[in-house]
Each structure stands twice: as structure tokens, then as C-alpha cells.
Amino acid sequence: MEGRLGPGDRLPSERDLSADLGVGRSSVREALRVLEVMGLIRTATGSGPQSGAIVIATPAGGMQQLLRLQVAAQGFPIADVVQTRLVLEGAVAASLAASESRDTAAAHALLDAMDDADLPAPEFLALDAQLHLALAEASGNSVIAAMMAGLRSAIESYVLEGSARIDDWRGMAERLRAEHRALVAAIESGDGDSARSLVHDHIIGYYTASGLVPDAAL
Structure with missing residues (x-):
């Protein structure tokens, strides 16, 4: 470490x-x-x-493998993983918003890459995961970044399967783009409460819309 x-x-x-x-x-x-x-x-x-x-x-890679094995063995229910993401990413959003030295350049590069309307779901979701990880890394907390990378890697296949259940993927992708940009804008304006609320609704919105986690579980 x-x-x-x-x-x-x-x-x-x-x-x-x-x-x-x-x-x-x-x-x-x-x-x-x-x-x-x-x-x-x-x-x-x-x-x-x-x-x-x-x-x-590196230790981050080991954590990803360990979490992937736990989820695959049904040691961690997806709902629990999502709830953990809510806690971690809410903290990341609030921390970044409060920071005077925040660096969102990597996030903007990923936002621009996701603007391609012809991106297939797997590529869009891969960029989506990188965006969330880039924000965690920008927060400067290496433990949270490693945990988030492990959690995203652990449920990667489930997230992709969920996209196939969404009838209007283009509409969903457009919605996710708007939510991403609103989140980054809130962080850059220093509005921690809005950033925390936006990332919370963003995460829940995708998992419920794709049928991966029912509303009642969150």
C-alpha cells in the first residue's frame, strides 16, 4: 500500500x-x-x-478480484453493492465539491467521449464506469477509489445485462449523459448537497430502470 x-x-x-x-x-x-x-x-x-x-x-487489482469472486459466489447481493456505491460516491461528490483544488479534466474528457450517439451500450457503460472512477481518483482518497473500482468490476456483467432490458437504450444514454454533466457541474460550482443528491438519484435511476434492483431494496 x-x-x-x-x-x-x-x-x-x-x-x-x-x-x-x-x-x-x-x-x-x-x-x-x-x-x-x-x-x-x-x-x-x-x-x-x-x-x-x-x-x-497492485493492491487495487487484488481488491477487484476479491470483490468479483464474492459477488459471483453470491456473497454480496447486488442491492448491497449498490447501497455501498451510494455511500461511497455520495462522499466523493461532496468531497470534490468542497475542494478548492479539484481537477475535473479527466471527467470532462470522458463526458466528451460519451457524447458519441452511436456508442454501443458496452462501450458507453465502460466509459461510464471510468467517469465515476475518475471522480473518485480526483477526490484524492485512494481507498475509496480502490473500493469503487472493485465494486464496479464485480458487477460489470450485471450492469451490461441490465442494459439489454432497457427498451429505449438511446433515450437512457441521453438521460445518463445529462445526469453526468449535471453532476460534474454541481461539483465544479461547489454545491456539495446538490452533487450528493444528483449522484444518488443517478445511480438508483439506472439500477431500477434496468430491473437489476427493485426500488424497495434501496
């Missing part, structure tokens, strides 16, 4: 980690197993340059 280790770096041996951290080797082995399941490291037994534990991904 501090950035001192990255993809390609090798972890110390179990014996060294045990001594450095002041824990038993069994605890180290369990921690390494968890990191491997999360997709953060690769381990190999034996000796030589390919043995031991090597970092293969």
Missing part, C-alpha cells in the same frame, strides 16, 4: 518475514496464501530465480 513493493519485486523468505514481523512462520504462510488468492503475488517452491513469492499486481 505504501508503494515500496510493486509488480516484479520479490518478497523475503518465509523465515525472514517471520523474523521481521515477529510472527510465526505458519502465520506468514497463511498471509501469503491469502495474497496469492487475491492475485497480488505468485509463489513457487524450490530454489532458483523463479522460487519464492513475487508481487504480480
Whole structure:
């Protein structure tokens, strides 16, 4: 998380980690197993340059994989994921609106890309996800950004399936474009209450219109 280790770096041996951290080797082995399941490291037994534990991904990637597995195994109901998005993205919108050093350049570039009326639903939704993540990253809170990336990745297939249930996709896309621009405008004007309300209604609107989550669940 501090950035001192990255993809390609090798972890110390179990014996060294045990001594450095002041824990038993069994605890180290369990921690390494968890990191491997999360997709953060690769381990190999034996000796030589390919043995031991090597970092293969950043923590954000591991979180995305973990959340995807949880949703796929029905550990996290979609309604719970959506409610969590409401909390996180409401906080992001309010934080950005209150910031005097907010940077919305990336958001505007994505808004412009989404103005293409001929974009098919998968491409539009991919840009939509990038927009929400860009706002989270602009807030400066790396934990919220990582959690949001993981949540969006975890339910990506459900969001796409939901678009097929919307009879007038062009109309929905136009509505989403307008909502995105209104949200960014509220953030840039420093209106935190409006920004929080707009992102709340925006998220609920899509999930209910696509039949992914009933109104009563939110």
C-alpha cells in the first residue's frame, strides 16, 4: 500500500518475514496464501530465480478480484453493492465539491467521449464506469477509489445485462449523459448537497430502470 513493493519485486523468505514481523512462520504462510488468492503475488517452491513469492499486481487489482469472486459466489447481493456505491460516491461528490483544488479534466474528457450517439451500450457503460472512477481518483482518497473500482468490476456483467432490458437504450444514454454533466457541474460550482443528491438519484435511476434492483431494496 505504501508503494515500496510493486509488480516484479520479490518478497523475503518465509523465515525472514517471520523474523521481521515477529510472527510465526505458519502465520506468514497463511498471509501469503491469502495474497496469492487475491492475485497480488505468485509463489513457487524450490530454489532458483523463479522460487519464492513475487508481487504480480497492485493492491487495487487484488481488491477487484476479491470483490468479483464474492459477488459471483453470491456473497454480496447486488442491492448491497449498490447501497455501498451510494455511500461511497455520495462522499466523493461532496468531497470534490468542497475542494478548492479539484481537477475535473479527466471527467470532462470522458463526458466528451460519451457524447458519441452511436456508442454501443458496452462501450458507453465502460466509459461510464471510468467517469465515476475518475471522480473518485480526483477526490484524492485512494481507498475509496480502490473500493469503487472493485465494486464496479464485480458487477460489470450485471450492469451490461441490465442494459439489454432497457427498451429505449438511446433515450437512457441521453438521460445518463445529462445526469453526468449535471453532476460534474454541481461539483465544479461547489454545491456539495446538490452533487450528493444528483449522484444518488443517478445511480438508483439506472439500477431500477434496468430491473437489476427493485426500488424497495434501496
